[in-house]
Amino acid sequence: MSKKKAWFITGAGRGLGVDLTKAALAAGHQVVATGRNTDKVKNVVGEAENLLVVKLDITSSSDVEAAVKAAVNKFGRIDVLVNNAANFYAGYFEELSPEQIDRQISTNLIGPMTVTRAVLPVLRKARSGHIISISSIAGLVGQEYCAAYSASKFGLEGWMESLRFDVAPFGIKTTIVEPGFFRTALLEPESTSWPELSIDDYAECNAKIRPLWEAQNGNQVGDPAKLATALITIASEEEPPLRWIAGADAIASAEQKVAELQQQINAYRDLSTSLAYDDERNNKR
Known part of the structure; x- marks a missing residue:
């Protein structure tokens, strides 16, 4: 077993966050499981001596500061930060409203930046730590219907690739994870939003591609529990990868x-x- 670490996981109330919380606990680690609805997080991850459930909306600076403070008060440190919370605004760029684009970027890019900014003083003080950001293969390869999502994930990857130079002198590692299609909650109604606008020129394409995306939900080939277990392994390595492409499709x-x-x-x-x-x-x- 690897050395016991304190994990701070965002988006722990559903999808990969649930599997990752359970895998980290099973491996003997301490876990701060965060989510916007703490009751939901508790219901899906259960109870454990090494578990702290904390309210966290990653778009709220006050939530972020309070959650990081609670984590340090409980476990005395943070060793592994997992920027996992995300959502998906699906659709053609012109049909996504400016407000939808803003929300996509705020959640998938600015949110992880805000959380990381709050955690970094803890990691720098310890002169160690590991920042893992869950991106997507859509953060490396543009796809139809993913203009907003890819913009947020490409931005996440550019930030993470540059951040590694900032934090390496303090013994802090970084890893970008690029999953393919895993059976997480990303395509469920709580995570996926569809365009607020409608443009006739896109009607025919929408009629073909939206049903394909909807049909993916619950039928993705990747097993998030296996992905979570693999991430526990990667986080235990002395030199974790700067980028990990997860899944044969990815x-x-x-x-x-x-x-x-x-x-x-x-x-x-x-x-x-x-x-x-x-x-x-x-x-x-």
Whole structure:
């Protein structure tokens, strides 16, 4: 068994957050399980000596500060932060209202930033820790009907890739997790919102693709319990991965993206490498 750690998990009231809370407890860790509705969190994760359930809306700065303070008061530290809470605004970009776009970014990007900002002083003081942010393969590969969601997850990944340089001197590790389709709660009505606007030009495409997305709910191939167990393993490693692509479907999409990037690089390599100042002009500067 790995060293006992104190985990701080957002979005622990449903989906992967539930499985991750249970897996961390089963592995002997201490867990702060957070969610907007603490009664719901308690109902789904149960009770345990090493468990603290705390109210947390990640878009509320006051909630975040209070939850982190409660975690430190209870366990004296935070070792692993899991930015898991998220939602999904599905639909074509033009049909998603500006307010929906704002809410998507606020939850999936600004929320994890706010939580991490509050936890980082605890990790820096300890000169150790691990920040895990749950992204998506949609944070690496753009997909139809995912304009808002991918924007939030691409942003999350860019922030995390850069954050690692900030925190590495303090012994803090970072990991981006890119799951494929797992049977979590993301496509359930509580997590998925559909466009508030309607544009005739998109009607035909909507009639085809929305039912496909709705049919995915409950039929995803990935097992979130296995994903949670794997994350416990990754968090126990001395050098955890900077990025972990989770699921065979996610690997296939990532490999296709890598191949396409290489093809695009090669197609314009000569043009791209011809853009520097020439020596004569450099000598005149």
